[in-house]
Amino acid sequence: MTNKLVLIDGNSIAYRAFFALPLLNNDKGVHTNAVYGFTTMLLKILEEENPTHMLVAFDAGKTTFRHKTYEEYKGGRQKTPPELSEQFSLLRELLDNFQIKHYELNQYEADDIIGTFAKRGEEEKWEVKVISGDRDLLQLVSDQVSVALTKKGITNVETYTPSYLEEKMEVRADQIIDLKALMGDSSDNIPGVPGVGEKTAVKLLKQFETLSNVYEGLEEVSGKKLKEKLESNKENAFMSKQLVTINVDTPVEIGLEDVTYTGYEYQKVSAFFRDLGFQSLISRIGGEEEAEKVQESLPELKVTVLDEVKEEHLSSSTALVVEMLGDNYHTANIEGIGLVHEKGAYFIPADVAVESELFKDWAENSQNKKAVFDAKKTSVALTRHGIEIRGIDFDMLLASYLTNPSENHHDIPSISHRMGYKEIQFDEEVYGKGAKMKVPEISSLSSHVARKANMLFELKSVMEEQLQSNEQWELYDELEMPLALILGEMEHTGVKVDVDRLKEMGAELEERLNQLEAEIHDLAGETFNLNSPKQLGPILFEKLELPVIKKTKTGYSTSADVLEQLSDQHEIIPKLLLYRQLGKLKSTYIEGLLKVVHDDAMIHTRFNQALTQTGRLSSTEPNLQNIPIRLEEGKKIRQAFIPSKEGWYIFAADYSQIELRVLAHIAEDEKLIKAFNDNEDIHTQTAMDVFHVDKDDVTDQMRRQAKAVNFGIVYGISEYGLSQSLGISRKEAKQFIERYLDSYPGVKNYMDEIVLDAKQKGYVTTLMNRRRYLPDITSRNFNSRSFAERTAMNTPIQGSAADIIKKAMVDLHHRLEEEQLKATLLLQVHDELILEAPEEELGKLEEIVSEVMQNTVDLDVPLLVDSAKGTTWYDAK
DNA sequence: CAATTCACGC
């Protein structure tokens, strides 16, 4: 079998990839688009070509031997964008991980290195393939050497063989140099013969074969002008020839034997992809076989699988992993437990652990310190098996989230890899994913779980130090850690649902939806899938000829704001809007909730405490933070949320305008502070200040607009966003914001300062030192930078509000225990807390909850709390 | 199974 040498023009492909792809940012703020594009190209080559030898050549430095011939060589070129140049080191890392040789040589270009290797490969009668975006390389084409040029995009290439080249270019490969010499090349600043383009050059070469022949037979050239041009640019033409000629005898210090390619190691490459956030590429390179190989190659970790737990297996300072497959720890089975401490690494199968009195006693003793990943998950899972874990003194999940919230993968393997420990596999590699997820045999399982515990054991102190040095220890230790256990209790307790009521509402909705569907089909004159925007679009905008207001990537937009603008144009529109509204209620809230109700009519959501960039919680399966409230139809869903015990009530307490109060406090804006101290209606106050009118002259319209501006401030929306929400022009929106900032100089000052501060430090912080990194704040891209600036202004506001309510939860939990109340927390919805309590506690509860929430922090403005009780969530208003 | 569109909350 003959050898196959693949030569890649590194710079050229990197450039192509960079400009073909949007400027991707990974979550650390490093641009990766060129690396990504390069990688997809590389993977394609490896799959299709099966090379035995491979080399990626790069240009070195700015000057080359060609500059001696012609100083202006490549003159006038735009300098490489910094967003690209910063990717070259990653590119080299990529190649190292793939075990592909890369090379550059001072004073020479990538072309010359490629030419030299192509020639050497040719001499050995190897098959050679060159990959580039640079047409100059076509001069290398021969019977042995083919050249693939990138077309549009990056993975699309056009492969030139001698015959294809001749057909396409109308000259032979050996004439390419002369062709270029005549034509010149504006991108390399090569003059050629001015006035001679591709057409003329091809014509001349067809007639004369070579450049020298053209000049020797100049008399026979047809056309007086052309003759003159050739005559007077003879020197340029020959110099150009010299410049475009690839040096096939470059003094490279490596030879063919140095570019042997024998394949790459799955583990290395997948770890690199994981670091860069190339998730999609991992599955592309990953096969089960490779995953198994990796496991064999992992370094030893001696794990003892226990069939009985004994004293000697336990320690007062242990890393503990309670392993479950799947995300939902309210239902998932425990597969086993990993323990690592000074005496060794152990794996306890689930049934052994759960039945062991010794293990239970150890776990419930707070003197035994446990380092875990996800304290909430761990405690809920153990609680389900009758074990109340105490003494958790480290949560890697929270530590990782607090030190680097922008990271998307807070799991033990990902964190370990980021910290430089690669001797652990990803869950996906061990368990598979999706439908293929399964528990492996015990040796793989125990080894993987023990390795996780081992990483906890190894990394605890480093991560703790990081929290300390970030001044986030208090945030971690006194806020998030205690909160995790409180949230765990809330989740485990669950919320009771009136299933019959839900079903009743579902049946009612069903009827109304059927009726509406029939009416809409009737009005449209045909039946179609009402839930398909793709089918609805043509009916509204073609058949019924309604004006097109907005388009999406794939067709007409039929979103609510578009439909609202059309609502008096056709009677079908209001019906559609109603259909959508009711359809949403039925599918998401009725059917969605029914799907997750347990047999005992309880719902157990999961609060994600390590997800949002601002510090807020989120809620899943189901999301209980977006149960309808604005429209009466939807609000009725809340009638299905009821107390879990007879004679109990739902009790709800919410902060009034917490974000704006936080803004007043951190911006130290006197006017805002005064407004809150005087307990003014804040939107009316804003309207008075922005429009310079008296309280009595504030119209509903003015208050509405002021409210939208306040909303914009709190959520960090742009001028565009404000203009959309108010239905005004961007210019007007801009004026509103300016008038707002003129009215509140303290706020203006804060906004300016926080952006400067973020630029200088690279991150912003909240009241309790939560961080958000903003790498884009110095971006030269207007959009990225603007977004980062708005985020810098908004995150301290929203994040501090999140800090405050979290602290209120910790304080309240403590207080409820202290007062020995039966009342218990059920839910948190960003600025409100939902509890349930027996009737006799309601009076006391109202007092306590308000007091705790209002006094959990001391701001320059009062925090106001509204509370209410009811026999359902709906009635607690 | 992933991407797209839409809609709900704060």
Add this chain to the structure above:
DNA sequence: GACGTACGTGAATTGT
């Protein structure tokens, strides 16, 4: 002046 515009979760459709 263009760019594509608060953060989340989830459902349905559609194309791979």
